[in-house]
Amino acid sequence: MYSNDICIDITNKLNTGVLIIDNQYNIVFWNRYLEIHSNRKTDDVVGNNIFQVFPELPQKWLKRKVEGVFQLKSQSFCSWEQRHHLFELQHTRPISTNSHFMAQNCTFLPLERKDGSDNVCILIEDVTDVCHYQTMLNKTLEELAQSNRIDGLTQIFNRKHWEECLEKEFSRARRYQHGLALIMFDLDHFKLLNDTYGHLGGDLVLIETAKIISSLLRLGDLFGRYGGEEFAIILPNTDIVGALDVAERIRVAISKNVINFQKSEIKVTASVGVAVISEEDTRYEDLISNTDLALYDAKASGRNIVCVAKHLIEA
Amino acid sequence: MSELNLNEDQQDCLQEIINVAMGQASDQLARFLDTFVYLKVPSIEQVSTLSLIETLSSNENSAAVVSQGFFGYEGIRGEALLVYKPKDSDRLADLLGYEPDELSVEEQIIDLSSILTTTFLNVFAKQIDNQMSYSAPRLLAGSQSAVSDHLAQQSFNWDLALKVKITYQVTDYSFNCDMILFIPESAINNIKSVIDRILEEF
Numbered sequence: 001m002y003s004n005d006i007c008i009d010i011t012n013k014l015n016t017g018v019l020i021i022d023n024q025y026n027i028v029f030w031n032r033y034l035e036i037h038s039n040r041k042t043d044d045v046v047g048n049n050i051f052q053v054f055p056e057l058p059q060k061w062l063k064r065k066v067e068g069v070f071q072l073k074s075q076s077f078c079s080w081e082q083r084h085h086l087f088e089l090q091h092t093r094p095i096s097t098n099s100h101f102m103a104q105n106c107t108f109l110p111l112e113r114k115d116g117s118d119n120v121c122i123l124i125e126d127v128t129d130v131c132h133y134q135t136m137l138n139k140t141l142e143e144l145a146q147s148n149r150i151d152g153l154t155q156i157f158n159r160k161h162w163e164e165c166l167e168k169e170f171s172r173a174r175r176y177q178h179g180l181a182l183i184m185f186d187l188d189h190f191k192l193l194n195d196t197y198g199h200l201g202g203d204l205v206l207i208e209t210a211k212i213i214s215s216l217l218r219l220g221d222l223f224g225r226y227g228g229e230e231f232a233i234i235l236p237n238t239d240i241v242g243a244l245d246v247a248e249r250i251r252v253a254i255s256k257n258v259i260n261f262q263k264s265e266i267k268v269t270a271s272v273g274v275a276v277i278s279e280e281d282t283r284y285e286d287l288i289s290n291t292d293l294a295l296y297d298a299k300a301s302g303r304n305i306v307c308v309a310k311h312l313i314e315a
Numbered sequence: 316m317s318e319l320n321l322n323e324d325q326q327d328c329l330q331e332i333i334n335v336a337m338g339q340a341s342d343q344l345a346r347f348l349d350t351f352v353y354l355k356v357p358s359i360e361q362v363s364t365l366s367l368i369e370t371l372s373s374n375e376n377s378a379a380v381v382s383q384g385f386f387g388y389e390g391i392r393g394e395a396l397l398v399y400k401p402k403d404s405d406r407l408a409d410l411l412g413y414e415p416d417e418l419s420v421e422e423q424i425i426d427l428s429s430i431l432t433t434t435f436l437n438v439f440a441k442q443i444d445n446q447m448s449y450s451a452p453r454l455l456a457g458s459q460s461a462v463s464d465h466l467a468q469q470s471f472n473w474d475l476a477l478k479v480k481i482t483y484q485v486t487d488y489s490f491n492c493d494m495i496l497f498i499p500e501s502a503i504n505n506i507k508s509v510i511d512r513i514l515e516e517f
Contacts, residue, residue, distance in 0.1 A: 061417045065426075071347050074433035077451040082422040105451060 017124030037089040076108040103131035151225040154210035162224025170284035180277040181235040181243030182291040188303040190229040271298035275309035336439040353484040381428035384450035390505040393498040397428040
C-alpha cells in the first residue's frame with residue numbers, strides 16, 4: 001500500500017484541480033494545480049471559507065449543489081456546457097482561444113473522513129480546448145445549416161427550404177383553422193433580358209428584385225426563390241384581401257424599380273398569382289398548383305398583372 | 316439477441332433488489348427535495364435494442380433525454396437514460412430548491428437526472444456489495460431523431476437493455492419520467508453471477 005506522502009505527491013502533480021471542503025464550506029485541502037492556476041497562496045486559502053476565497057462562486061446555487069452531495073452521498077456534476085466555469089482560473093491557451101477564464105468540468109465527490117465527518121471533494125478539469133473546438137464546430141454547423149437554406153444568388157430561402165416551410169405552415173393552418181395565403185410571381189420576358197444584358201445583368205435583376213421584395217414583407221412572411229426567375233411568398237394568417245394587397249404592392253414595386261447595370265437602366269415587370277388555403281386543399285402541393293394556375297392566368301392576360309386563383313373568384 | 320434467461324428465483328431476487336433500492340432512493344429523495352415522493356413498484360422488463368429504438372423514435376412527445384454512464388466493481392456497468400415529457404420540465408427549479416433564474420432548464424433537467432440516477436444506483440450497488448462511479452450526465456439534444464441517432468451510434472455493444480420504468484409522483488409537482496438502464500451483454504452475465512451469489516447466501 002502506498003503511503004499518504006505518495007498520494008499527496010501524485011495529487012500535487014495531477015493536471016486536475018482538487019479542492020476539499022467541510023460541511024461549513026471551509027477549505028480543508030487544495031492541490032498545487034489550483035494554487036498555480038488561481039495565483040493564490042495556500043496560507044490564504046486552506047482553513048478559510050470557500051466563498052471568501054473565491055467570491056466569484058454562485059453561492060446559493062453551489063450551496064444547494066453541495067447540500068445534495070452531503071445528503072444523498074452521491075456524485076454530482078457541473079459541465080462547461082451549462083456553466084462555462086465555476087472558479088476564475090487561468091488556463092494554458094490564453095492566446096489561441098478567446099476564453100478569458102478556464103472552461104471547467106467539475107465533479108463533486110462525497111468523502112467520509114475516518115473521524116466520521118463529511119467532506120466534499122471538488123475536481124476541476126480544464127476543458128478550455130473542448131469548449132473552444134465545440135463552439136467552433138457549433139458555429140460551423142449553424143453556418144452549414146444556414147447555407148443549406150439559402151439561395152446563393154439572391155440570399156433568400158432556396159426552394160427546398162421554402163417548401164419545407166410551406167409544409168409546416170400548411171399543417172399549422174389546418175390544425176388551428178388559420179388563414180394561409182400564397183403569392184407566386186415570375187419576372188416577365190426574363191429570357192429576353194438575359195439575351196440583351198447577358199447573364200450578369202439577369203443575375204443583378206434577380207438580386208435587386210429579391211432585395212426590394214424582402215423590404216416589403218412582414219416578419220413572419222416566408223420568401224423563397226422557386227426556380228429561375230420565379231419567386232414565392234408564404235403569408236401565414238392572411239386572407240385573400242390581405243394577400244391581394246401585398247401582391248399588388250409587389251407588382252408595383254417591381255415595375256417602378258430601376259436597376260442600373262453597366263451603363264444601362266434595366267426595367268422589369270412581373271406577373272403575379274395569388275391563392276389562399278381552401279377546404280378542398282388536402283396537401284400543400286394543392287395550394288402551390290392553385291397559385292401556379294393563377295400565375296399562368298396572369299401571364300396569359302398580358303403580364304404585369306395580379307391574378308387570383310379561379311375557384312376563389314367563383315366561390 | 317442474447318437473453319437474460321433468469322430463472323424464477325433470479326428474477327424475484329433482481330426485482331427485490333430493485334424494489335428495495337427504489338424504496339430507499341425515494342426516501343432519500345423525499346428528504347432532499349423536501350416533499351412527499353410517491354412511487355409505484357418499478358416495472359422491470361427486458362427489451363431488445365431494436366424494439367427500444369423503435370419505441371423511443373415513435374414517442375414524439377419526449378422533451379429531453381439525459382444520458383449518464385455508470386460503472387462498478389465486478390464488471391457491472393452500463394448507461395442510464397432518463398426520458399422526460401415536455402409538460403414535466405416546467406417547474407423543476409422549484410422542486411430542486413433553486414431559484415429559477417439561477418440555472419437554465421437544461422441544467423435543471425441534467426441536475427435532476429443525475430440525482431435520480433445516482434441515488435437509485437448507489438442504493439442498488441450497496442445491496443449487492445458494490446460501489447458505483449459515474450460519468451458526467453449529458454443532455455442528448457431534445458428532439459427524437461437525436462435520441463435514436465445517439466442509440467444507433469452507441470460505442471459499446473449492447474443488444475439487450477434492462478428497462479426500469481419509474482414513475483415519480485411528487486405532491487404539488489406531478490411529473491414522471493422513465494429511467495432506462497442499458498446494460499451490455501458482458502455486464503448482464505456479471506449481474507447474473509452476483510444474483511446467484513446472493514441466492515446462495517440465503
